[in-house]
Amino acid sequence: MALSQITPTLFLSGAEAPMNATLVSQKGITLIVNATLNHACPTYPGVECLRIPVSDLPSARLGDHFDRVAERIHGNRGGGTLVHCAAGMSRSPALVMAYLMRYRGVTLCQAHRWVQESRPYVRLNAGFWEQLLQYERRLYGKNTVKVAREPSPPPRPPPRTSRLCPQLKLILT
Template identity: 75%
Template sequence: MSASQITPSLFLSGADAALNQALVSSKGITLIINATLAHTCPAYRGVECLRVPVSDMPHARLGDHFERVALRIHNNRAGSTLVHCAAGMSRSPALVMAYLMRYKGVTLREAHEWVRGSRPYIRPNAGFWRQLLDYEKKLYGRNTVKMAVTPLGVLPESKDPQGGPRYCLNW
């Protein structure tokens, strides 16, 4: 039941953290972004909940919510924001990476490394990666990650400093 701190006012977690009122209060959270279909939004005084009703399936259209969620996180001046999905591994990290690209000016690769530095077990599904790649291309006109067929399935690939391939699970 932990929340990973991404920035001084942005946290990422699974659904259990959002249901812990003491945790929400101690982190100064005034906005909860709930990226699930089934988990309820808690009703805490002074805390707004924004629902992003998307399943954790590669065909789900999470990218349709990138701009709206990023803007809402950016405009939350009242306190901190908690972004969560069921496990804090796929939907919510993808939303946080989109926010970091849009409002912190980082590439997708940098956003992934930033989030993974705080929450090492993130693993957005392949469809969300494709949508993040489209968003990065829209924002910056280029991609810093590409999708590659691997023995583990289709994964995001980047080049390591020596020029060889590195996959998102191994960064």
């Protein structure tokens, strides 16, 4: 699970990529967004580190950081941005999706598809999905993704997909 390129200047990874000085330099990264509690921010000349100390728990308030992180990514005109968490599967993809919604004008459905195409193993926790749904509603006044919880026994028919995003079906346990 190495570095995934989302846009020409936006990258997503786990905690190993920002520790690779050669990779950071080759990609022209000038901003590292570190969405972890325990991983250090590396120090490189000309590279700023923005720390977002949030745990990967459904109760963690990652959504409180969506606007600030999106603004910093958008404002990083001098180089690339690397957003990372421990595995690059939950916190950092959620932050990237919030940025895409706010500054690229895409829906949550489109942002999820965009990120998933570059990083297929994205698996946000249920709390981060809820916070992204709230963020999308705040930005656009509606939601384009429906989240269904896996039913308790006896099993029910599978959830229906959203009409606006038929390929996206989220089952959260």
